[in-house]
Amino acid sequence: MLLSRVLLRPQLALCLLALSPAVLFAEAPLHQRIDQAIAAAIPDFAHQSASPATDAEFLRRIYLDLTGSIPSAAEVRAFLQNPSPDKRVTLIDRLLASPEHARHLATVLDVLLMERRPDKYVPHQAWLEYLRSSVAANKPWDQLVREILSSDGADAKTRPAAKFYLERQAEPNLLTRDISRLFLGTNLQCCQCHDHPRIEDYKQAHYYGLFAFLNRSSLVVDKKLNMAVLSEKADGEVTFQSVFDPAKVTKSTGPRLPEGPPLKEQAVEKGKEYVVAPVAGSRSVPRFSRRALLGPTLASAENESFKRNIANRLWALMMGRGLVHPLDLDHSANPPSHPELLKLLADDIAARKFDMRGFLRELALSQTYQRSSEQSSPGKEPEPTSYTVALLKPLTPEQLAWSLMQATGLIDAERQALGKNATEAALYARLSPNVTPFVKAFGNPPGQAQEFDARLEQALFLANGAAVRGWLTPRPSNLIDRLGKISNTDALAEELYLSVLTRVPSAEERKEVTDFLTVRSKDRTAALQDMAWALLASAEFRFNH
Amino acid sequence: MWCTYACGSSEHTISRRGFLAGAVGGALSSLTLDPFTRPAFTHELNKQQKRVLMIWLHGGVSQLETWDPKPGTKTGGPFQAIPTSVPGIHICELLPCTANIMHHLALVRGLNTAEDDHSKGAYIMHTGRRQEPAMKWPHLGSVCAKLLGSTDNPLPGYIHITPRGNGGVNSEDAAFLGPRFASVSLSDGHAPANLDRPAALTEVADQQRHEFRVHANQRFLRSRRTAQTEAYTNSYDQAAQLMRKRDLFDINKEPPCVVDRYGRHDFGRHCLMARRLLEGGATFVKVMHTNYDTHHENFDFHIEQLGEFDRPFATLIDDLHDRGLLSSTLVLVVSEFGRTPNINRNYGRDHWSRAWSIALAGCGIKGGSVSGKTNAEGTAVADRQVNGGHLFHTYLSALGFNSKKNFYIEQRPIPIADPKAAPIKEVLA
Numbered sequence: 001m002l003l004s005r006v007l008l009r010p011q012l013a014l015c016l017l018a019l020s021p022a023v024l025f026a027e028a029p030l031h032q033r034i035d036q037a038i039a040a041a042i043p044d045f046a047h048q049s050a051s052p053a054t055d056a057e058f059l060r061r062i063y064l065d066l067t068g069s070i071p072s073a074a075e076v077r078a079f080l081q082n083p084s085p086d087k088r089v090t091l092i093d094r095l096l097a098s099p100e101h102a103r104h105l106a107t108v109l110d111v112l113l114m115e116r117r118p119d120k121y122v123p124h125q126a127w128l129e130y131l132r133s134s135v136a137a138n139k140p141w142d143q144l145v146r147e148i149l150s151s152d153g154a155d156a157k158t159r160p161a162a163k164f165y166l167e168r169q170a171e172p173n174l175l176t177r178d179i180s181r182l183f184l185g186t187n188l189q190c191c192q193c194h195d196h197p198r199i200e201d202y203k204q205a206h207y208y209g210l211f212a213f214l215n216r217s218s219l220v221v222d223k224k225l226n227m228a229v230l231s232e233k234a235d236g237e238v239t240f241q242s243v244f245d246p247a248k249v250t251k252s253t254g255p256r257l258p259e260g261p262p263l264k265e266q267a268v269e270k271g272k273e274y275v276v277a278p279v280a281g282s283r284s285v286p287r288f289s290r291r292a293l294l295g296p297t298l299a300s301a302e303n304e305s306f307k308r309n310i311a312n313r314l315w316a317l318m319m320g321r322g323l324v325h326p327l328d329l330d331h332s333a334n335p336p337s338h339p340e341l342l343k344l345l346a347d348d349i350a351a352r353k354f355d356m357r358g359f360l361r362e363l364a365l366s367q368t369y370q371r372s373s374e375q376s377s378p379g380k381e382p383e384p385t386s387y388t389v390a391l392l393k394p395l396t397p398e399q400l401a402w403s404l405m406q407a408t409g410l411i412d413a414e415r416q417a418l419g420k421n422a423t424e425a426a427l428y429a430r431l432s433p434n435v436t437p438f439v440k441a442f443g444n445p446p447g448q449a450q451e452f453d454a455r456l457e458q459a460l461f462l463a464n465g466a467a468v469r470g471w472l473t474p475r476p477s478n479l480i481d482r483l484g485k486i487s488n489t490d491a492l493a494e495e496l497y498l499s500v501l502t503r504v505p506s507a508e509e510r511k512e513v514t515d516f517l518t519v520r521s522k523d524r525t526a527a528l529q530d531m532a533w534a535l536l537a538s539a540e541f542r543f544n545h
Numbered sequence: 546m547w548c549t550y551a552c553g554s555s556e557h558t559i560s561r562r563g564f565l566a567g568a569v570g571g572a573l574s575s576l577t578l579d580p581f582t583r584p585a586f587t588h589e590l591n592k593q594q595k596r597v598l599m600i601w602l603h604g605g606v607s608q609l610e611t612w613d614p615k616p617g618t619k620t621g622g623p624f625q626a627i628p629t630s631v632p633g634i635h636i637c638e639l640l641p642c643t644a645n646i647m648h649h650l651a652l653v654r655g656l657n658t659a660e661d662d663h664s665k666g667a668y669i670m671h672t673g674r675r676q677e678p679a680m681k682w683p684h685l686g687s688v689c690a691k692l693l694g695s696t697d698n699p700l701p702g703y704i705h706i707t708p709r710g711n712g713g714v715n716s717e718d719a720a721f722l723g724p725r726f727a728s729v730s731l732s733d734g735h736a737p738a739n740l741d742r743p744a745a746l747t748e749v750a751d752q753q754r755h756e757f758r759v760h761a762n763q764r765f766l767r768s769r770r771t772a773q774t775e776a777y778t779n780s781y782d783q784a785a786q787l788m789r790k791r792d793l794f795d796i797n798k799e800p801p802c803v804v805d806r807y808g809r810h811d812f813g814r815h816c817l818m819a820r821r822l823l824e825g826g827a828t829f830v831k832v833m834h835t836n837y838d839t840h841h842e843n844f845d846f847h848i849e850q851l852g853e854f855d856r857p858f859a860t861l862i863d864d865l866h867d868r869g870l871l872s873s874t875l876v877l878v879v880s881e882f883g884r885t886p887n888i889n890r891n892y893g894r895d896h897w898s899r900a901w902s903i904a905l906a907g908c909g910i911k912g913g914s915v916s917g918k919t920n921a922e923g924t925a926v927a928d929r930q931v932n933g934g935h936l937f938h939t940y941l942s943a944l945g946f947n948s949k950k951n952f953y954i955e956q957r958p959i960p961i962a963d964p965k966a967a968p969i970k971e972v973l974a
Contacts, residue, residue, distance in 0.1 A: 198957070326955065455714075455725060461738070509761075523750075530753060540761060
């Protein structure tokens with residue numbers, strides 16, 4: 001059975017260009033304004049930009065981006081055969097509402113916020129469940145960040161949110177660096193000792209303004225609670241000197257955001273500074289908490305950096321590159337590739353009250369997102385900042401593991417084994433232990449951002465390791481089992497390509513499958529495993545394209 | 546006593562040809578220069594390449610029972626000092642074989658690292674810095690993997706042979722240099738994980754599946770090639786090359802008499818493996834010898850531990866020298882710290898970082914030299930005090946680098962070694 005590609009409508013952006021900007025900016029939804037801004041940045045955009053992604057290309061991409069895995073062969077068939085002109089919009093909405101999306105975005109946020117630090121104080125499961133339920137409820141980003149920055153870990157109900165502080169040992173320098181990087185998109189690390197030597201905008205005073213929210217806090221093992229929690233003192237002023245300053249002038253600062261005004265601190269009557277006074281072995285709680293000011297001050301629509309950071313990070317998640325790049329070096333000498341677009345996105349996400357789901361939906365609806373990753377005409381490689389061609393995104397360790405489980409039919413097999421009880425949560429509980437070796441092999445080192453790196457140990461892991469090998473062993477309703485039951489090689493090639501690469505094979509590829517099976521006719525099962533492995537190990541599988 | 550791979554056996558040539566027959570693509574053309582199958586070329590190349598051997602005496606070896614004995618003093622313990630191949634230099638009698646190769650070694654006896662905690666001391670000795678909350682520094686092994694390693698070498702740039710524990714990549718070691726330069730642990734000298742083709746997969750079938758993969762890649766990458774896709778497809782070629790070097794990780798390929806010279810205990814076997822790896826092109830090999838944390842029975846334990854250490858270590862230095870490799874291989878013998886001059890009531894010595902010693906040899910090192918001096922009872926540095934930063938500068942200088950240079954991470958200059966320290970010139974050749 002051959003599947004025909006559904007023709008796409010011409011790019012909307014081109015039609016919109018003819019309209020007057022005033023009308024556009026007043027009326028157009030965000031995704032159209034995104035496309036307009038991207039198109040307007042290049043004179044001959046129409047000529048340079050790639051065609052719209054095919055249905056198959058789009059399907060694989062949106063599944064990976066919103067659910068963290070490729071779709072099953074059955075889902076591919078259904079989508080490619082669906083004649084509805086609205087099927088992409090329908091799919092985006094369905095996926096955004098799915099439990100798989102909540103799980104995936106929670107994992108993305110976990111890796112972003114914790115950077116795979118070991119779980120010493122808060123179990124990973126409790127933290128992930130906190131993030132998952134937050135995403136499932138579409139909790140606004142600002143609220144999530146305020147919760148994370150306000151929990152001290154003492155209350156069981158909010159303890160998971162304290163993981164951000166606790167696993168960093170509440171170390172104020174480490175927290176200052178990571179809060180500036182992850183929530184404000186500005187890496188102030190160098191400013192611990194001096195104004196940034198090469199980034200004019202990053203000042204030592206900015207660093208210590210953030211530091212002053214946190215320097216009174218520390219990690220204590222509270223004997224009564226029998227666990228590590230945050231403790232805070234009622235005093236402790238912040239002073240700093242630049243190591244570059246020969247005069248060694250000492251400056252001081254209270255808590256404030258970079259570029260923000262000094263904050264008013266509540267005066268407390270002498271002798272009544274503490275709700276819980278400091279005693280060795282227990283946490284102290286001041287009547288006025290500087291740390292409690294951080295969340296509301298930082299995670300706010302008034303805070304330009306906070307808006308820009310989340311808009312830029314979600315953009316990068318979907319598009320493969322931040323408008324500001326690297327994601328934590330937002331400053332005036334490193335302007336966004338599309339400054340007005342970033343402003344638009346930042347204002348939009350704040351205006352929609354940091355609704356991440358709604359924002360991701362707009363990104364996914366854009367022509368920019370839905371462009372092919374294949375250059376239309378051969379020639380100079382396009383600038384990645386032009387977004388004329390969709391960028392290749394390496395699968396994260398988690399996406400790779402889940403996609404391999406999907407492609408090899410392990411998920412199908414487990415679903416069948418679970419029968420009526422095959423909920424997303426049940427499948428996750430059964431299968432998530434399989435992800436661990438992938439995180440070990442492909443994950444970022446603890447405390448560092450996830451970056452792509454292709455190493456031979458990883459290739460050995462995929463080529464010779466027990467995990468993938470085991471999944472290619474025939475088992476009822478898994479990939480090799482299904483392929484083994486198909487005698488027509490053309491149909492077999494189609495099942496293989498739909499399952500692994502989310503598309504129908506070309507004539508050339510069908511012939512290759514037939515040839516391979518002819519050469520290997522004596523060991524057909526092994527031949528099927530070897531072909532499936534080859535496609536799983538291909539660049540087409542390794543990247544979200 | 547050459548490794549068997551250069552003894553005329555044809556098995557490597559065959560497997561290589563077999564691999565080439567099944568592989569397609571330009572990336573593999575570099576294989577024609579693979580030194581592995583060309584011993585003469587290996588020899589030539591090894592003369593130019595520099596590499597590092599780090600012997601890590603885990604737990605904190607006693608300087609008084611090794612490099613800085615104080616016989617006949619209150620703190621000296623029961624052992625005598627013996628003369629060495631260098632007139633005037635005496636070391637502890639527990640190291641007789643090492644004494645014979647003293648002309649290859651340099652001693653640093655004025656070390657004060659001011660850190661008596663195991664993990665913090667280890668951090669200093671691996672990175673040349675003290676721990677900082679918001680900054681992680683890369684290990685010397687990762688730095689060397691980055692500075693000395695070549696991108697077409699399939700061997701991990703930083704190999705760590707451990708007596709036990711989990712093998713695998715320790716991505717934290719490389720800090721900002723990135724996991725490519727992280728250490729790969731070989732637990733009890735076992736080869737890296739997944740190096741063997743699965744039993745059920747024949748060599749021919751393996752070639753066929755790779756051929757299928759390469760064809761699929763060619764189609765996909767025709768219009769989508771990026772640096773990342775290149776790196777990914779190349780990683781399979783490198784993996785195949787490393788699989789062909791499988792024998793480097795197998796000391797049973799050595800004649801039994803060679804295994805006997807090194808000793809059949811863990812450290813002996815691991816030293817022999819280190820030699821095979823260094824000869825086979827490894828950039829940085831760390832061998833761990835453990836059990837030096839002698840809070841109890843310091844003297845009995847040092848008889849036992851150094852009895853294991855002495856001969857394989859001296860044999861390894863001799864072998865590297867005989868092969869012409871020592872002059873291009875920097876060797877360091879280090880611990881997280883030394884041990885207290887004071888002998889506690891359990892006849893033990895405790896953690897001590899204020900006045901202790903390490904030994905160096907090989908590339909860029911002045912054999913038979915000594916830097917620094919402790920007082921009569923070894924309770925303080927009396928002359929030429931140095932710290933972990935000085936050592937790091939010294940290693941880099943010995944390898945021919947300007948240790949005052951920077952790494953650039955996202956255009957940000959990061960001094961390779963602590964700017965407050967400098968090389969120890971008197972031990973440099």
